[in-house]
């Protein structure tokens with residue numbers, strides 16, 4: 555262990571950033587993916603990017619950041635953004651959004667909006683746990699109320715990171731990942747054990763989920779319209795202006811009467827007037843306001 559600590563210390567000394575370099579990197583990160591870094595996150599930057607410095611054979615973090623600034627190296631840019639984003643997720647995260655989906659949102663949308671196709675967007679979906687938890691909830695709803703949700707259902711999971719999307723598309727999870735938020739009952743119902751240590755999601759849950767690489771800063775026109783948008787635990791990283799911009803653009807691709815589900819500490823209040831808070835017994839979601847209200 556002592557060897558490792560020694561070599562880390564040397565590496566950190568080699569990779570100290572000047573104020574200009576740090577400020578340039580902050581601008582790069584905010585412009586390319588929206589993430590706002592505070593004034594004192596030098597340690598976070600060095601600890602997350604050290605490995606890449608080796609991988610791309612730079613002699614220091616400073617020279618890697620210079621390259622990032624001066625050359626348009628798409629691969630390096632993608633890997634740096636990947637390293638700086640937080641991909642933390644779990645099955646049925648916070649539980650209540652998925653209960654609410656079955657108890658309130660599906661019945662409301664089916665009754666009031668009568669869609670031909672029921673479309674759900676899981677924006678910033680990381681390694682797939684959120685869209686697949688939605689798919690399992692849909693499956694449970696259909697088993698409990700046969701015929702009530704008879705139109706085709708499509709779930710679109712998107713993220714900025716191609717690495718997490720590859721994992722999501724594969725839909726195979728190790729023991730640690732399946733243990734995070736998944737009951738034994740759901741594991742048995744929706745997964746097949748591969749070798750005791752890996753679990754493969756069943757086709758029924760997987761087949762209605764499609765994945766696309768989408769940066770939330772960019773245009774959403776190509777993904778169509780949705781009845782429901784889950785955008786959880788990502789707006790917290792963005793500036794107030796960017797939150798407003800994203801929420802207003804999400805409102806434009808929600809069908810009338812559609813709902814937005816945010817993370818527990820997120821809200822459109824103060825950022826967008828397009829939504830009204832709707833309180834159900836299990837929790838709060840945001841309904842797209844009528845154009846005339």
Ligand SMILES: C[S@@+](CC[C@H](N)C(=O)[O-])C[C@H]1O[C@@H](n2cnc3c(N)ncnc32)[C@H](O)[C@@H]1O
Pocket residue numbers: 586587588589639640641642643644647677678679680681684712713714715718768769770771785786787788817
């Ligand atoms: C903390 S995870 C949240 C995952 C999931 N929504 C949940 O609540 O469990 C945040 C995700 O946002 C993605 N992300 C960060 N910036 C993004 C951007 N500008 N566009 C799209 N996805 C982004 C990250 O790659 C990461 O997978």
